[in-house]
Amino acid sequence: MVAPILVDEHPLDALIRADRMPHIWCPGCGIGVVMRCYAHAIQLLGDDADRHVVVSGIGCSGRVAGYMNLDSYHTTHGRAIPFAVGLKLANPDLHVTVFSGDGDLAAIGGNHLIHAARRNIDLTVICTNNFNYGMTGGQSGPTTPPGARTSTTPYGCRELPFNLANLLSAAGANFVSRWTSLHVRQVRKDILYAFRKPGFSFIEVLVPCPIGFGRLNHLADAIDEIKLYRERCEIAKGVELEQLGIDLHGDQPIYVGRFVDRNAPCYEPVRLEEPA
Amino acid sequence: MTRPAVLTGSHFMHGDHACAEGALAAGCTFFGGYPITPSTEIAERLAERLPEVGGVFMQMEDEMASMASILGASAAGARAMTATSGPGFSLMMENLGLGVMMELPCVLVNVQRGSPSTGLPTLPGQSDIMQARWGSHGDYGIAAYSPWSPQELFDLTVHAFNVADRFRIPVLLMADEVVGHMVERVVIPEAASIVRWDRKRPNGKSPHEFLPFRADEDDLVPPMAYAGEGYRLHFTGLTHDEKGYPDMSAETHQTLVTRLVEKVRRNAAELIRTETYFMDDAQIVVISFGSTARSALRAVREAREMGIKAGFLRLVSVWPFPVETLCEIDQSAQAYIVPEMNLGQLITEVERHVRKPVVGVNHAGGEMMPPDSILAAIREVN
Numbered sequence: 001m002v003a004p005i006l007v008d009e010h011p012l013d014a015l016i017r018a019d020r021m022p023h024i025w026c027p028g029c030g031i032g033v034v035m036r037c038y039a040h041a042i043q044l045l046g047d048d049a050d051r052h053v054v055v056s057g058i059g060c061s062g063r064v065a066g067y068m069n070l071d072s073y074h075t076t077h078g079r080a081i082p083f084a085v086g087l088k089l090a091n092p093d094l095h096v097t098v099f100s101g102d103g104d105l106a107a108i109g110g111n112h113l114i115h116a117a118r119r120n121i122d123l124t125v126i127c128t129n130n131f132n133y134g135m136t137g138g139q140s141g142p143t144t145p146p147g148a149r150t151s152t153t154p155y156g157c158r159e160l161p162f163n164l165a166n167l168l169s170a171a172g173a174n175f176v177s178r179w180t181s182l183h184v185r186q187v188r189k190d191i192l193y194a195f196r197k198p199g200f201s202f203i204e205v206l207v208p209c210p211i212g213f214g215r216l217n218h219l220a221d222a223i224d225e226i227k228l229y230r231e232r233c234e235i236a237k238g239v240e241l242e243q244l245g246i247d248l249h250g251d252q253p254i255y256v257g258r259f260v261d262r263n264a265p266c267y268e269p270v271r272l273e274e275p276a
Numbered sequence: 277m278t279r280p281a282v283l284t285g286s287h288f289m290h291g292d293h294a295c296a297e298g299a300l301a302a303g304c305t306f307f308g309g310y311p312i313t314p315s316t317e318i319a320e321r322l323a324e325r326l327p328e329v330g331g332v333f334m335q336m337e338d339e340m341a342s343m344a345s346i347l348g349a350s351a352a353g354a355r356a357m358t359a360t361s362g363p364g365f366s367l368m369m370e371n372l373g374l375g376v377m378m379e380l381p382c383v384l385v386n387v388q389r390g391s392p393s394t395g396l397p398t399l400p401g402q403s404d405i406m407q408a409r410w411g412s413h414g415d416y417g418i419a420a421y422s423p424w425s426p427q428e429l430f431d432l433t434v435h436a437f438n439v440a441d442r443f444r445i446p447v448l449l450m451a452d453e454v455v456g457h458m459v460e461r462v463v464i465p466e467a468a469s470i471v472r473w474d475r476k477r478p479n480g481k482s483p484h485e486f487l488p489f490r491a492d493e494d495d496l497v498p499p500m501a502y503a504g505e506g507y508r509l510h511f512t513g514l515t516h517d518e519k520g521y522p523d524m525s526a527e528t529h530q531t532l533v534t535r536l537v538e539k540v541r542r543n544a545a546e547l548i549r550t551e552t553y554f555m556d557d558a559q560i561v562v563i564s565f566g567s568t569a570r571s572a573l574r575a576v577r578e579a580r581e582m583g584i585k586a587g588f589l590r591l592v593s594v595w596p597f598p599v600e601t602l603c604e605i606d607q608s609a610q611a612y613i614v615p616e617m618n619l620g621q622l623i624t625e626v627e628r629h630v631r632k633p634v635v636g637v638n639h640a641g642g643e644m645m646p647p648d649s650i651l652a653a654i655r656e657v658n
Binding site: 053071075082 | 278281303305306308327328329330331332333334336337338340341342344345346347348349350351352353354356370371373374378502503504505506507508509510511512513514521522
């Protein structure tokens, strides 16, 4: 048993709501790691944190809006992006980040996701992908890999999952990347990059969900999933977007990296006059 | 050459356009919507006009997104609106509840058509009146207004923004296809004479002392801070305490939901608007709203010409329901007639507050209620 390391203060204290701790996430969950990357990126950007707003939907990742010490909006299931669109267009000076999960963003919110990317609206979307609906107890979702067992696919998943990188690229996002919660530096760097980049940025981060997903898929210990990432992740170089799908049970690589980085014009509303 | 926000003057104007002009006159700077007959002209007008006043028009991908977008704009401090009709109204119910829970002021216009489902897209109906009250899940209070003319579409749109801001609630404007597509005289006043009720604000309270969901005792409305002002706010659709933090206890839930309901109940006198015609000695009282009220007034006039002691109560606001007004009328009235373009919705509300007989005049929608049917009912009751 390793003793916990206790410290009086932490460099990110100002950006985390200590009075909301302890968090609800399970041991081994990767969402907190990604939230830390987000907080660190805000700190590295160096501008006033009062200008940062986080919007989330429903689910485990949705709780990030409650834990970040920012103006934070925990909205309805799937609607974080259109809420964020209204916020951003009503006050373009804000850095608006949507932090949510794969089920929230790609299933119930899938239509909003592709349309916001199509408009290339200036938002940063961080999508933690744990291949299932964790909060409701591990049901299959739009990213559940073929064959994976969940509480609603007890005989194995018979559907094909979204290849989110390919989807977002086709929809028109300016920036699309994928990492895992093992790739802390890359995640942090890409969030910072997305803050600075005009247009729609989508950062997918694969995270372990040992309780909801792992238990039924030979990944009951989060470390096993992290090991799997270390063994099979490969930086995508010259890989077609169509080849970026994820199959946990196969032996082909899990591709990570920056897949799309372009400078298409981002959405600007027509303004014939300055706001009053 | 761009036009100003307030088009002062006398116009021959389309009802939906009058609604759009009312929004601009009220200082609306964000519209998020999705095309749907018979409300589309509101969106079209605002697509042209909002850029002229530095505002943002956004055509969203569906009505769930439309409703979410205006809540986001409201959270950033904008006066924000959407407009739709039956099918879209159903889709907006989800985030209407979020607006209630987050206490984000906004205006939702429903230009009602024949329903259920796709129904009669280009023809009128008044069958979303109960949905306006109870459409989103859970207990909550709501304010809904029902204009009977293009002029009132202008006036009540301005008023709806004021009520939304004053009480931090989503406000519904329950128009119908008849008034939405009617072209009539609309007089737009001078900009300076347009009344504006402002939102309560933290008034310099520091982020450490400001509790975003602590309501004032008298009106149960908490002051509102916006994203980007340094308060580090937390807004959630979950049951929350005065700080805005989620709290999954029955006590906090009881406190919050009771306040959301009481906020509307306690301030009902400020929210309710009615008009009365020929009521001094009225024995038969006609109660109606929206375009049907036009036919009702004519029927009451004709009944008076026949010597029948008929009177008319027009519900300018449909919700909250004017219970006190009705109880007062019930002291002297002998019978009620409730014409509505549905098969009997608001009549149930009348029935549960009066002790005299209540007769409905109904049709399912698709055409304006003819005055003759209302007059026939008055004569029969008489």
